[in-house]
Amino acid sequence: MAGVLLLVLLVLMPASATAIGHVCGSGANYTANSTYHSNLAVLNATLPGNASSSPQLFVNATANANTNGTAGVVRALALCRHDTTNLTACRECVASSFAYAQKMCPNHTAATVYYDYDETNALKPGCLLGFSGDRGFLSTASGTTGNGTFFQYFNTVNIAGNAGVVAAAVRQLLSQTARDAAAAARRFATGFMDGGTTTTLYALAQCTPDLSAGDCLGCLQRLVGSINATNSVRLGGRIFRLRCNVRFEAFMFFDDKNMRRIPSPTSMSPAPAPAPASKRHGVKPWVIALSVAASVALVAICFIAYCLRRLRKKNTKGTQGKRTHEFQEGDEQVWEMETELADFSVFDFNQILEATDNFSEENKLGEGGFGPVYKGGFADGVEIAVKRLDADSGQGFIEFKNEVELIAKLQHRNLVRLMGCCSQGEEKILVYEYLPNKSLDFFIFDEDRKALLDWDKRIVIIIGTAEGLLYLHKHSRLRVIHRDLKPSNILLDSEMNAKISDFGLAKIFSSNNTDTNTTRKVVGTYGYMAPEYASHGIFSIKSDVFSFGVLTLEIVSGKRNSHECGAFINLLGHAWQLFEEESWSELIDAALVPNIYSTEMMRCINIALLCVQENAVDRPTMLDVIAMLSNKTMILQKPKHPAYFSLSTAGNKEAPTTTHSCSVNDVTISTVTPR
Structure with missing residues (x-):
């Protein structure tokens, strides 16, 4: 202000x-x-x-x-x-x-x-x-985060004990709680510390959930850093800005049974204790569960002309609130669902025709495996992206119903927003928010346009994609596995923020299961598919983690995974070899200048290689990934060789390790279902 x-x-x-x-x-x-x-x-x-x-x-x-x-x-x-x-x-x-x-x-x-x-x-x-x-x-843009009046209030009573020890304990407690909050999907964490002072201290840190992990951490660190020597020994205090706040007290002022115990500086031994490290690979007590168990039987939804007629002739933007929708394919079966779909619309086919100028070629944005996508606009100025599914595309009624059902219930800043749908005869249409910067592959694989993505933009895309996946895996109303994460399915808004799209292959996943074997044919895109899924049809949240690792390496290098790189058949083996040789800088996209970002780039490569490990159990969860991306002081594990680690037919084990160029062959290894 x-x-x-x-x-x-x-x-x-x-x-x-x-x-x-x-x-x-x-x-x-x-x-x-x-x-x-x-x-x-x-x-x-x-x-x-x-x-x-x-x-x-x-x-x-x-x-x-x-x-x-x-x-x-x-x-x-x-x-x-x-x-x-x-x-x-x-x-x-x-x-x-x-x-x-x-x-x-x-x-x-x-x-x-x-x-x-x-x-x-x-x-x-x-x-x-x-x-x-x-x-x-x-605005949540980096640099504006935390703007607004700075406010702080501290207890007038001091904590008994050595002032230096007390101050160090308070800072340790607040700093760790701030890091935990930034790594949590809800941007909230609590903690306590005993043994560092004469009394047990409790802390809370919170940001508005629309902040990225990096912006939240930066906002909280500014608050913690503002505590001077006098206030760092007080018996309690709270500091606020509009977008973030921290508080500590000598009593439990919150209702969080999963608060984290934070070791005091004086109790920390020279060698790190194993317990905190193991927590990063198990259940995190400081993460507040958001997921509510889905119904045992999830009723699918889809819209047909019969429904449109019931909603009267002109339902210009659909009706919000509680409604009963009926959907069918031919004369086979009718599905009904009562739900509250805020901001979701049922469009008349004539509205779609008018909005896209009868699906004119001038409005065509691209062609996917399941049909073309067109830009459209309504009379009130709202721009839309219209996905017109081909009758013979392979995405039949089940896939259409699946995508509508999933996206209508998923709301996150890093997921593309489904505005509505239309079904009339053979026409099956999805209406999305329009994102002006197309998809990620439009930039990172083009020699001219990739220069528009500097490192600041790329790391925001990496973190945003990770946060979107974490929401799908853990914090959405439904636990969802995307199964087809790749650059063409990462759309970019006007500020180059990432939004995950295309849920035609997504699967609802039982929270009680660790993995699932598909009963249908394996579908997706080779090169991004985890080995256990490509070979045996077994998929889990770790399948998406693998795809995220491939995607991250492509963002960092500006090269497709499907290209031959040096003596390897793909980018994964090439990246691991360079990382092992400590020549990882040779992997960085030539359009980038490593300089001050070199440490961050190396960490991203390390994290990506952990995500593409051959065994699913060796891969981190997306919660672990967010923590590793957010906490720059966290010691990362050394990755083993990745999946699909083999030499190309043109290479051999005696190939010189100095050969680090990738071929310009633009043909993917294989695609089971075109996307």
Whole structure:
């Protein structure tokens, strides 16, 4: 927020509720009954319920009712503490924050409130609320993260003991909790430390879940780094910015039975203890489970003309809310499903024709294995991408139903958003958000365009893809295995953020199983398929991990895995050889300049090689991958030779190890099902 901001501390509210702090923007005020006032009222009415009903207890929204331009637009976000199971308390906290903001900042176009409860309600969750008319208010771009007024509050009583030892313990506790929070999908973690001071200390760190792991860690580290020598020995304290906050106390102020025990600096032996290392390869107690068990039988969904007729002639954008949909293929079977699909639309075929100019060649974005994709646009200016499935493409009704069912229920910033679908006769159509920068392969395998992807953009794509996979594997309502992760299925938005697409081959995975054997033919793309899946049809979350490792090596090198590289048949063996010879820099794309990023690039290669290990048990989970990408001080394991580790027919074991160029052959090894 620009200008001078007013900071008010510790203003008591009824029922033990406390506004820890608030700030009022100093910009122009809005007037009563103005458009801004109306839009703010809309957010006031909707944000509390939306935040409490969100799996992440977080919501950001923009209100632009009755406004043609940008004047009067209100942007807001609300975040409740993630240790709560009391959704009513979350809703009440956000609602109280709104009331408090309007009381203390009357007619201000911007305000932020940090809201909590006193020690008699220590386990009742706090929340934060912010709103503004500034168009950059909701930005999560690196460099803007954490903007807003810096607020801190510390206990006036000191912890007994040696000041140096106490300060080191507090910093260790907060720093590790911050790293854990950044590595967690919900950007939230708790921890405790005993033995480092005269009292047990408890800590909490949280970011808004829409931040990347790197931006969250940077935001939290700035907070921890701001603690001076005086405040580092206090008996408790909390520090806030709009996008992140940390807190520590001498009592348990949160309700998280899975908090992590963090060793104190004085108790750490010279050799690292095995327990923390093993935790990174087992169940992480500091990760809060988001997944809710799916029904024993999951009813599929799909839409037909009969459904459209029931929804009346012109359902321009579909109907939101609870609805019963009926779907069928020919006269074989009818599926019904009652569900709430927010922002999901049932389109009439004539709408699609109009939006794509009758599927004109000028609007064609590309041709996939299951049919062409077209750019389209509605009369209100909304741009869309239309996937028109070929009748003989191989993606029949089951695949269509599968993709609709999956994507309609999956909501994550690193997954492409399905806006709706259309089914009429032989036509099966999926309508996605339009992403202007096409797919990843459009850039990294083109000698001219790859220069547009500097290392900052590539590492954001790697981390974003990892976070999308982690959501699918662990934190979505359904546990999903993608099975076809590759550059052409990574779409890029206007800011080059990665969004995983194409769920036609995805599988819902039982949380009680460790792996599954497909009952149908093995489908996917060779070169990205894990060996156990390609050879025996066995797939698991580790199958996607393997594909992610291949993808990462391609992003770093700018080379396709299917090319012969040196004496090896693919990129995997070539990369491992260079890594073993400590010549990994020769793998880096010539369009990149390693310089200050060399350590980060080497870590990415190491992580990728761990992901493509031949045995699935040797591969990390995506949770481990996020932790390794986020924590630059974590010691990484040395990879064994990867899968498909063999020499090309043109090479032999006596081939000189200095031959490190890849062939320019652009033919893939094989593709079972064209994508």
